[in-house]
Structures are given as structure tokens and as C-alpha cells.
Amino acid sequence: MGRITIRDIARLSGVSVTTVSRALNDDPEIRAETRERVLRVCRETGYRANLLARSLSSSRSHVLGVILPDISNPFYAVLSLHIESCAKARGYQIMLCRGHPDDRNDNTEELISYLIGQQVDGILLPNSSSRATALLARYDRAIPSVLIGSAPPEDLGIRVNSVSNDNYMGAQMAAEYLHRLGHRDVVYLGARPGSYTHALRHAGFLAAAKRLRMRVESIPSPLHASTIAQGRTMAAALLRRPMTQTAIFCAADMLALGVMEAADELGLDIPGDFSLMGYDNIDYSALPKIRLTTVAQPFADLAREGVEMLVAQIKRGESGTYVRRLITPTLVERATCAPPPARD
Amino acid sequence: MGRITIRDIARLSGVSVTTVSRALNDDPEIRAETRERVLRVCRETGYRANLLARSLSSSRSHVLGVILPDISNPFYAVLSLHIESCAKARGYQIMLCRGHPDDRNDNTEELISYLIGQQVDGILLPNSSSRATALLARYDRAIPSVLIGSAPPEDLGIRVNSVSNDNYMGAQMAAEYLHRLGHRDVVYLGARPGSYTHALRHAGFLAAAKRLRMRVESIPSPLHASTIAQGRTMAAALLRRPMTQTAIFCAADMLALGVMEAADELGLDIPGDFSLMGYDNIDYSALPKIRLTTVAQPFADLAREGVEMLVAQIKRGESGTYVRRLITPTLVERATCAPPPARD
DNA sequence: GCAATTGGCGCAAACGTTTCCAGTAGGTGG
DNA sequence: CCACCTACTGGAAACGTTTGCGCCAATTGC
Numbered sequence: 001m002g003r004i005t006i007r008d009i010a011r012l013s014g015v016s017v018t019t020v021s022r023a024l025n026d027d028p029e030i031r032a033e034t035r036e037r038v039l040r041v042c043r044e045t046g047y048r049a050n051l052l053a054r055s056l057s058s059s060r061s062h063v064l065g066v067i068l069p070d071i072s073n074p075f076y077a078v079l080s081l082h083i084e085s086c087a088k089a090r091g092y093q094i095m096l097c098r099g100h101p102d103d104r105n106d107n108t109e110e111l112i113s114y115l116i117g118q119q120v121d122g123i124l125l126p127n128s129s130s131r132a133t134a135l136l137a138r139y140d141r142a143i144p145s146v147l148i149g150s151a152p153p154e155d156l157g158i159r160v161n162s163v164s165n166d167n168y169m170g171a172q173m174a175a176e177y178l179h180r181l182g183h184r185d186v187v188y189l190g191a192r193p194g195s196y197t198h199a200l201r202h203a204g205f206l207a208a209a210k211r212l213r214m215r216v217e218s219i220p221s222p223l224h225a226s227t228i229a230q231g232r233t234m235a236a237a238l239l240r241r242p243m244t245q246t247a248i249f250c251a252a253d254m255l256a257l258g259v260m261e262a263a264d265e266l267g268l269d270i271p272g273d274f275s276l277m278g279y280d281n282i283d284y285s286a287l288p289k290i291r292l293t294t295v296a297q298p299f300a301d302l303a304r305e306g307v308e309m310l311v312a313q314i315k316r317g318e319s320g321t322y323v324r325r326l327i328t329p330t331l332v333e334r335a336t337c338a339p340p341p342a343r344d
Numbered sequence: 345m346g347r348i349t350i351r352d353i354a355r356l357s358g359v360s361v362t363t364v365s366r367a368l369n370d371d372p373e374i375r376a377e378t379r380e381r382v383l384r385v386c387r388e389t390g391y392r393a394n395l396l397a398r399s400l401s402s403s404r405s406h407v408l409g410v411i412l413p414d415i416s417n418p419f420y421a422v423l424s425l426h427i428e429s430c431a432k433a434r435g436y437q438i439m440l441c442r443g444h445p446d447d448r449n450d451n452t453e454e455l456i457s458y459l460i461g462q463q464v465d466g467i468l469l470p471n472s473s474s475r476a477t478a479l480l481a482r483y484d485r486a487i488p489s490v491l492i493g494s495a496p497p498e499d500l501g502i503r504v505n506s507v508s509n510d511n512y513m514g515a516q517m518a519a520e521y522l523h524r525l526g527h528r529d530v531v532y533l534g535a536r537p538g539s540y541t542h543a544l545r546h547a548g549f550l551a552a553a554k555r556l557r558m559r560v561e562s563i564p565s566p567l568h569a570s571t572i573a574q575g576r577t578m579a580a581a582l583l584r585r586p587m588t589q590t591a592i593f594c595a596a597d598m599l600a601l602g603v604m605e606a607a608d609e610l611g612l613d614i615p616g617d618f619s620l621m622g623y624d625n626i627d628y629s630a631l632p633k634i635r636l637t638t639v640a641q642p643f644a645d646l647a648r649e650g651v652e653m654l655v656a657q658i659k660r661g662e663s664g665t666y667v668r669r670l671i672t673p674t675l676v677e678r679a680t681c682a683p684p685p686a687r688d
Numbered sequence: 689g690c691a692a693t694t695g696g697c698g699c700a701a702a703c704g705t706t707t708c709c710a711g712t713a714g715g716t717g718g
Numbered sequence: 719c720c721a722c723c724t725a726c727t728g729g730a731a732a733c734g735t736t737t738g739c740g741c742c743a744a745t746t747g748c
Contacts, residue, residue, distance in 0.1 A: 005704055016728045021706060031726065048461045052400045053704035056733050061396065063439075068425070074627060077421035081412070084442050093462070094440045095407075098428050117392045118437070228631075261632035283418060287572075288605035289633040349734055360698045365736060375696060397734035400703050693746070699739090707732080716723075 004047050013041040024049060055119060064092045064310065065115035065123045067108060069099045069132075075282050075299070079126055079148070082303030090311050095120055099127070108132045116143050122310045124148055128197035136160050144313040148306040149297065150197040151324055161313065163305040163325040167197050170295040170329035171204030174249055174277055177331055179212045182339045183247040183275065186214060189234060189259065190221040190251035201251050201279060217245065226251070231258020239266055246274055246340035253278035253285050256292055256336075271338035281332055291335035301327055348391050357385040368393060399463060408436045408654065409459035409467045411452060413443045413476075419626050419643070423470055423492070426647030434655050439464055443471070452476045460487050466654040468492055472541035480504050488657040492650040493641065494541040495668055505657065507649040507669040511541050514639040514673035515548030518593055518621055521637075521675055523556045526683045527591040527619065530558060533578060533603065534565040534595035545595050545623060561589065570595070575602020583610055590618055590684035597622035597629050600636055600680075615682035625676055635679035645671055 006024075010017045015038060022030045023038035041047075055061040064087050068076045084094045095118065097111045108127070112135060115123055123143055125136055128150035136145050137160045147162035178186055188205055192198040202218065209216045219234060231254060238248075239262055250256040256278035263270055270276050278285060281296035305325055350368075354361045359382060366374045367382035385391075399405040408431050412420045428438045439462065441455045452471070456479060459467055467487055469480055472494035480489050481504045491506035522530055532549055536542040546562065553560045563582065567574060575598060582592075583606055594600040600622035607614055614620050622629060625640035649669055 003704090007704080017705085018707080018728055018730095019726085022727090025706085029726065034726080048457060050400070050463060050704050051458075051461045052396050052405065052463045053733090054706075056394070056396045056400055056735090057704075057706040059706095059733070074418060074422065077425055078418065080424075080440070081421055081442065084440055088442070093458075096424070096428055096438045096440045098425060098432070113392060114395075114437075118395045257631060264632050284628060284631060287601060287628060287631065287634060288608050290631060347734090351734080361735085362698055362700095362737080363696085366697085369736085373696065378696080394734050397703090398736075400705090401734075401736040403703070403736095689748100691747090693744100695744085696742090698741080700737100701739105702737080703735085705733085707730100709729090709731100711728075712726085714723105714725090717721090718719100 003050075004045055006047075006049070009038065009041055009045065009047050012045065013038045059119070061119045061121055062092050063095050063118070063120045064307070065095045065097065065111075065118070065120040067097045067099060067111050067115070067123065067125050067127065067132075069127045069129070074284070075280060075297075076126055078283065079299055079303055082300050083124060083126075083148075083307060086304045086307040090307060092121070092307075092311065099132075106131060109135050112136070112139050112143075121314050122146075124306055124310060126150075128195040130194055130196055133158060133160060133196065144310060146306050146310045146313070148302055150195070151200075151326065152196050153200065154324065159322055161309055161322050161324070163302055163309060164197070164327070165297045165302070165329040166326045167200035167329075168204035168207075169326075170279065170331075171201040171249075172208040173329065173331050174279065174295055175205050175208035175212065175214065175216075177333075178247050178249065178275065178277065178337070179208075179214055181247075181275065181337060183245075184214050184340075185245045186216050186247040186249060187238065187243075187245045188216050188218045188249050188251070189231070189238075190226060190255045191218045192221045192226075192251065198251055205249060215245075221251070221255070226254045228254055228258040228261065231255030232261045233258070235259040235262035236265070239263065239268060243274070247277070247337070248274060249277045249279075251279055253280040253282045253292060253294055256294070257284060257290070260290070260292075260336075270336050273341065275337040275340070277337060285334070293334045293337045294332055296330050296332050298327055298329070347394075348389055350391075350393070353382065353385055353389065353391050356389065357382045403463070405463045405465055406436050407439050407462070407464045408651070409439045409441065409455075409462070409464040411441045411443055411455050411459070411467065411469050411471065411476075413471045413473070418628070419624060419641075420470055422627065423643055423647055426644050427468060427470075427492075427651060430648045430651040434651060436465070436651070436655065443476075450475060453479050456480070456483050456487075465658050466490075468650055468654060470494075472539040474538055474540055477502060477504060477540065488654055490650050490654045490657070492646055494539070495544075495670065496540050497544065498668065503666055505653055505666050505668070507646055507653060508541070508671070509641045509646070509673040510670040511544035511673075512548035512551075513670075514623065514675075515545040515593075516552040517673065517675050518623065518639055519549050519552035519556065519558065519560075521677075522591050522593065522619065522621065522681070523552075523558055525591075525619065525681060528558050528684075529589045530560050530591040530593060531582065531587075531589045532560050532562045532593050532595070533575070533582075534570060534599045535562045536565045536570075536595065542595055549593065559589075565595070565599075570598045572598050572602040572605065575599035576605045577602075579603040579606035580609070583607065583612060587618070591621070591681070592618060593621045593623075595623055597624040597626045597636060597638055600638070601628060601634070604634070604636075604680075614680050617685065619681040619684070621681060629678070637678045637681040638676055640674050640676050642671055642673070 010020045023035040100107045123145040126148040151162040151164040152158040191202045278292050278294035281294045285292040354364045367379040444451045467489040470492040495506040495508040496502040535546045622636050622638035625638045629636040
């Protein structure tokens with residue numbers, strides 16, 4: 001191949017390798033004239049610095065690792081794009097990894113280890129599982145990191161940076177909204193163990209419901225991921241028997257979409273026969289004909305704050321302080337909620 | 345920091361650095377016993393090889409660059425996830441970049457250059473613009489690459505590897521399908537310059553229509569990207585005047601979703617008042633209540649073949665042969681097409 | 689029993705940068 | 719005129735690996 005290196009540039013422009021390096025890195029200790037000359041030679045030869053060598057030498061790679069959980073929720077794909085944008089704006093590149101779907105075989109640790117080996121400057125982990133969170137805390141001294149979209153309950157004192165929407169508050173808002181519409185007996189679909197996010201949503205919803213004296217039946221989610229298909233089967237089972245409840249709150253939009261599908265098949269109308277709410281406000285939910293009322297996670301904000309937090313941490317070297325940033329969610333009202341149908 | 349290096353391992357296990365390196369790389373020239381000892385020390389010390397150094401030294405990074413066009417089409421986000429999976433299965437990691445949205449400011453070249461500097465082993469470019477394609481061909485000798493989801497017309501002889509669905513054939517299938525339902529006068533929405541993909545779809549549709557003696561009005565897309573909002577405005581303008589056509593074919597699903605939105609607002613029923621087809625089969629299209637009839641791009645296949653093609657090219661070193669792989673699309677029939685309404 | 693082969697390992701030179709330290713030339717103050 | 723500073727530049731040692739080549743001992747072939 002015979003790639004052209006910094007040594008060639010040095011020779012061609014009649015200076016030392018050191019000087020070339022300085023010229024490329026905007027070192028002020030160099031005469032403007034010299035810099036010009038060097039840069040011109042670089043342009044003329046089409047020289048491209050070897051970033052690997054640079055990273056190795058300077059021990060800063062300017063690459064951020066992102067570990068996405070392998071779930072079909074498009075939330076994560078979109079989030080990764082937002083992350084990429086913010087990172088680039090701050091001079092960082094993204095290295096994308098994807099976790100395993102099944103729990104037994106969780107490869108998050110392997111991925112963290114890989115990324116450290118790859119000398120990334122920091123790790124972003126959009127993941128809500130308590131296991132992944134604990135892992136991040138364990139690698140805490142080895143590499144800066146921040147959890148995105150989920151925060152471990154404060155009282156657990158887990159040493160990890162996080163930025164997430166306030167899931168507890170968001171779920172409360174949902175319950176209050178349904179109450180305001182007149183619902184007094186509702187179902188909470190998709191309670192899920194092992195996820196801080198879902199634990200907080202569930203707790204928030206139940207707390208508000210209790211305060212407002214609403215009855216709520218919680219239906220747990222069997223698997224770990226939230227998919228449309230899963231929401232559909234759960235809802236099918238639920239809707240087939242006579243239901244006392246007038247509204248269904250789903251712990252994730254994907255589940256709500258499944259509920260819509262099941263309702264369609266049974267000839268039920270939303271919100272005519274019952275109201276439906278989701279959580280996340282994924283892209284799907286805004287679609288014509290879907291128009292799901294839901295609690296919005298501010299994806300772009302999450303990504304931006306996460307990247308900023310991580311970069312700040314990288315810049316100032318490691319310190320023992322952790323930040324736990326909570327963003328206030330917003331309720332977006334669309335077409336799937338209405339006052340409960342009149343009693344027959 | 346004082347990271348633990350290969351030298352430490354060598355010292356601790358009483359062998360040379362060379363031997364440690366060989367043990368880690370499964371070099372057969374080493375006694376099993378020695379390998380064991382070295383590996384044990386590695387485990388005990390939690391040693392993690394510096395992959396940057398390895399890449400620099402071996403001049404193989406095992407990283408693939410992916411340049412996503414910045415468009416809101418979730419197609420690309422999902423595709424990148426598929427790509428990640430396949431790449432990992434073959435021992436490669438993904439470095440994700442995102443292009444600029446606006447045409448004037450196209451930064452694809454800058455990104456390619458960056459990735460080469462980053463010493464990626466190859467580049468995957470899911471992009472259909474003729475400009476990006478030409479760029480890839482230009483960098484052809486500098487780095488292996490393959491175009492995903494789009495193929496330049498064969499007769500142009502552009503030196504670039506590509507894997508895409510057969511857009512020409514897919515569009516033909518769409519036209520034939522509409523004809524079979526009885527439509528004779530249709531609109532093609534979203535003809536778009538500068539994109540090989542769209543050029544082929546348009547040509548295929550028109551060719552089939554001509555053969556079948558259908559009338560088609562082509563409405564060009566003003567901007568480069570295909571978004572819901574764009575489809576909506578185009579459709580609003582179209583639907584407001586009396587329309588002779590009985591079906592609308594959209595060059596992309598996203599546009600079709602916009603059409604659905606516009607139809608909703610005008611109180612028009614699909615497929616009661618007119619039939620609607622898309623192209624791509626993005627996730628959205630399968631949603632309950634949407635159920636868009638469309639031509640499916642096999643995302644997973646595209647990603648898999650693209651990665652395989654790239655890896656093969658990397659493995660065998662550069663050669664002057666280019667492969668242009670076309671995958672047969674399939675038509676997925678859902679709920680937005682029907683025979684044309686009876687003439688009044 | 690000796691030459692030739694082979695298996696196992698180490699030395700040291702890469703890979704392409706950054707960066708510490710030292711050096712040189714010219715200017716300035718006394 | 720000398721000491722000292724300032725503004726640049728260069729030499730060379732890192733950074734943590736891989737890898738071509740050579741060495742030694744043990745085995746093999748005859």
C-alpha cells in the first residue's frame with residue numbers, strides 16, 4: 001500500500017516530524033509561515049493522519065462506545081442517531097455495539113470490555129436493566145460512562161451517572177390524566193421486573209392511583225422486551241373476558257400498539273370502548289390513524305445531555321461524584337383517550 | 345492509570361512479549377502448555393489487549409465504517425442495526441457516521457476520508473444518491489466499500505460494489521398489481537432526481553405502465569429526502585382538486601404515510617376512495633390501522649449480503665472486479681389497495 | 689554418529705503518531 | 719560584550735502491539 005505518512009510530509013516540506021505534528025495540531029509554538037508550508041504539502045499530497053497512531057500515542061481516541069440493548073423497540077435505533085449527532089458536534093465519533101436479546105446470555109460485560117480494549121474515551125449505555133447498571137458501576141473506575149434513559153432509584157446509591165426522564169413522575173401524570181377524564185378503574189399493562197425504568201413507572205402509577213382512589217389491576221409482562229406482538233397477546237387475553245376497567249395504561253408504546261391490534265381484531269373501538277395510553281412517544285405513536293396518547297420521553301434531550309455529561313466527565317478526568325439528571329416528561333394528548341363510556 | 349500491558353504479562357509468566365502475543369493470537373507455533381500458562385496469567389490479571397496498538401501494528405482494524413444519510417427515514421436506523429449484527433457475527437465492529445441532510449453541504453467525502461484515517465477495513469454506504477456513489481467509486485482503490493440498498497444503473501459502468509433490491513422490478517410489480525386490480529389511471533408520487541434508486545423505480549413503473557396501457561401522472565418530489573410531512577403536503581395539493589386517477593403509488597412508504605394523513609384530513613377513505621401503495625416496507629407500514637400495501641425491501645438480507653460482500657473483498661485484498669447484487673423484492677399485500685370505485 | 693530438519697521461543701524492528709527535553713538563533717538589557 | 723530570554727525547531731523516546739528472522743535444543747533420517 002505504501003500509505004503516505006507524517007515522515008513523508010516532513011521530508012517534503014523540509015522540517016522535522018515534530019514540526020509537522022505541531023502544524024497539524026495547531027500548536028501555537030510554531031511560526032505561521034512554517035505551518036502554512038506544511039499544510040500546503042499535506043493538501044498537495046492528500047495526506048491523511050493515521051488516527052489510530054494518534055490515539056495510541058496520545059491515549060485519547062475521541063471515540064465513544066454505545067451499547068444498545070437488542071430489542072425491537074425502535075426507540076433505541078433513533079436514540080443512537082441522536083447520540084451520534086451530539087457526539088459529532090463535540091468532536092467524538094460513535095462505535096456502535098448491540099447487546100444480546102436473551103437474559104441468560106447477556107453480553108453487556110463482554111461489550112464493555114471490548115470497548116475499553118478499543119480505547120474508547122467513554123461509554124454510553126441506553127439500557128434500563130438493573131444488571132447492566134450494576135455492571136457499569138463496576139467498571140466505573142476503568143472508564144467514564146453514563147446511563148441513558150434510565151436511572152437507578154436514588155436510595156440505592158449506585159455509583160453511576162445517568163440521565164433519564166422522570167419515570168415516576170411521568171407515570172403519575174398518566175394516572176392523573178386518566179383520573180381527570182373520569183376513569184376510576186384501570187389496568188396497568190406490562191409491569192416488568194429487572195428494569196429500573198419499569199419499576200419506577202409502576203410505582204409512580206400506583207402511588208398516584210392510590211392517592212386518587214383509583215383501582216388498578218397490574219398485568220406483568222412475561223418477557224424482558226416490550227414488543228407489539230407481546231402487547232397483542234396480553235391484550236387479547238385481557239379483552240376477551242368481561243372487563244370492568246375503562247382504560248388501559250401501557251408501560252411502553254410498543255405494548256399499546258399491540259393492544260390496538262388486539263382491539264381491532266375483536267371489533268373494539270378506542271377510545272369508544274376503552275381508553276388507551278402508552279409511554280415513550282416513539283415515532284410510531286404520532287402516525288396518522290395511530291395517534292396514541294402517551295407520555296413523551298425527550299429523546300433528543302436525553303441524547304444531548306448524556307453526551308455532554310460523558311464528555312464533561314472525560315475532560316475533567318475521573319472524579320468520585322456522580323450526577324443523576326432527571327428530565328421532566330410531558331404528556332402528549334392525542335386520540336386514544338376519552339371519558340369512560342356511560343354505564344349500561 | 346498504569347494500564348497493564350503485554351509486557352507485564354510477559355514478565356509475570358516468564359516468557360517473552362512475542363510469546364504472549366502468539367498465545368493470544370492462537371499461533372500454532374507455541375506449546376499448548378505455554379499458552380495455558382500465559383492465558384491463565386491474563387485471566388488472573390484481567391489483562392485486556394490494546395486493540396488500537398494491535399490494529400496499528402497489524403494494519404487491520406476489524407472495524408467497518410457505516411455512513412448513514414441523515415434522513416428521517418427510520419429505514420436507515422434499522423438497517424444499521426442489522427448491519428451491526430452481521431458484522432459482529434463475522435468479527436467486525438461498526439463505526440457509525442451520519443451524513444448531512446442538505447445537499448449543498450454534503451459531507452460524505454469528509455466522512456469517507458475520516459474513516460480511512462481511522463483505518464477502518466471497509467466502508468458500507470447505505471445511500472442512493474448518485475453523488476455519494478461517484479465518491480465511493482473514486483475512493484475505490486483506497487478502501488474496500490459497498491453500496492447498500494441502491495445500485496447504479498448497470499450501463500454506467502461505475503466501479504462500485506453494490507447490493508440492493510431490484511428497484512426496477514419492484515416498481516414493475518407494483519404497476520402490475522394495480523393493473524390487476526383494475527386501475528388504469530394512476531399517479532406516481534415522489535419521482536426524485538439524483539437518486540439511482542428512485543430513477544430505477546420510476547423507470548420500472550413507467551415501463552410496466554406503458555406495456556399495460558395505463559396512464560400515469562408523475563409528481564416529482566421537491567426535496568431530497570422522503571418524509572411524512574412532504575408526502576402530506578404533496579397529497580393535500582393533489583387530493584384537493586378533482587382527481588381522475590384511482591390509485592396513488594408512492595416511491596417510498598414515508599410518502600404514503602403522508603398521503604394517508606392528508607386523506608384523513610379530507611375525509612377520504614383508503615382504499616374506498618382511492619388505492620394507495622408504497623415502497624420499502626418499513627416497520628411503520630405493518631402497524632395495525634396502517635397496514636400499507638407495499639413492495640418490501642429485504643432489510644436483513646441487504647445488510648447481510650452487504651457485509652459479506654465487503655468482508656470478502658477485504659479478505660482477498662483489492663481486485664478489479666465489482667459485484668452488483670440484485671435481490672428480488674416481494675410485494676406485500678395489506679389493506680390499502682382495492683379495485684377502483686365504480687364510476688359515478 | 690553426523691547432518692539436516694523441526695518445534696518452540698526471543699530479539700528487535702516495525703506501525704505512525706505525540707511529546708518531553710534540549711538545542712539554536714536572534715534579540716534584549718545591562 | 720556578555721548573560722539571558724524568547725521563539726522556534728529537532729532528536730528521540732514513548733504508546734502497546736505484531737512479525738520477520740534467527741537461535742537453540744531436540745528429534746529425525748541415513
